[in-house]
Amino acid sequence: QITLRESGPTLVKPTQTLTLTCTFSGFSLSTSEMGVAWIRQPPGKALEWLALIYWDDDRRYNPFLKTRLTITKDTSKNQVVLTMTNLDPVDTGTYYCAHQSGSGELSLHEFDYWGQGTLVTVSS
Amino acid sequence: QPVLTQPPSVSGAPGQRVTISCTGSSSNIGRGYDVHWYQHLPETAPKLLIYDNTNRPSGVPDRFSGSKSGTSASLAITGLRAEDEAIYYCQSYDYDLSGSVFGGGTKVTVL
Secondary structure: OOEEEEEOOOEEOOOOOEEEEEEEEOOOOOOOOEEEEEEEEOOOOOOEEEEEEEOOOOEEEOOOOHHHEEEEEEHHHOEEEEEEOOOOHHHOEEEEEEEEEOOOOHHHOOEEEEOOOEEEEEOO | OOOEEOOOEEEEOOOOOEEEEEEOOOOOHHHOOOOEEEEEOOOOOOEEEEEOOOEOOOOOOOOEEEEEEOOEEEEEEOOOOHHHOEEEEEEEEEOOOOEEEEEOOEEEEEO
16 A cells, blocks of 8 residues: 655744655655655635656656756655745645556656645745 | 546535546556545545545445546545545556556535
């Protein structure tokens, strides 16, 4: 059974850097055709895809946020970390990590398992 | 502004059929990329409802069905039940953005 859980600060000040950790079980990110993505949802707004990391360390970023995002993995710990720099109040929202798998371009595939999400508030 | 367009809300009486549209463009759905659907209840993780346009994961009732044509896709819910009240999102891949894109979400209300 695949599970994912997000963790990180609940309150961040503007201009600071946010670091979120996704701890997962039920699969290995060293297995081919596996990936973990980050998705966020501002209050009352739609879901927004942020980043994806592949089993082979290939990475994809939302082009509108690319300069602020870094996604990394620690296969031995079954963790994926997302860092976002220069936080702004508009970055407030619930951040989810999710599992993707499949052949070819992972981004084509569905998010079949999600974490419960973690609410991040950006405020001074 | 979400890349994929969904109606903000739809409603129906118990037992009725409702459909939710998801309109894209030639850089996503119209390019042939698959569409996936999620059900999102408050304070819970989104749940995969339909993948690859028409397929239901194990455990999803056959009251939920998906279709795709041209630059659009649709989710249909038949035999509407109170527990179906949720927000539904479509998702696909966009060639120009080189990544996943979502619709704005549709709130389903059971009257």
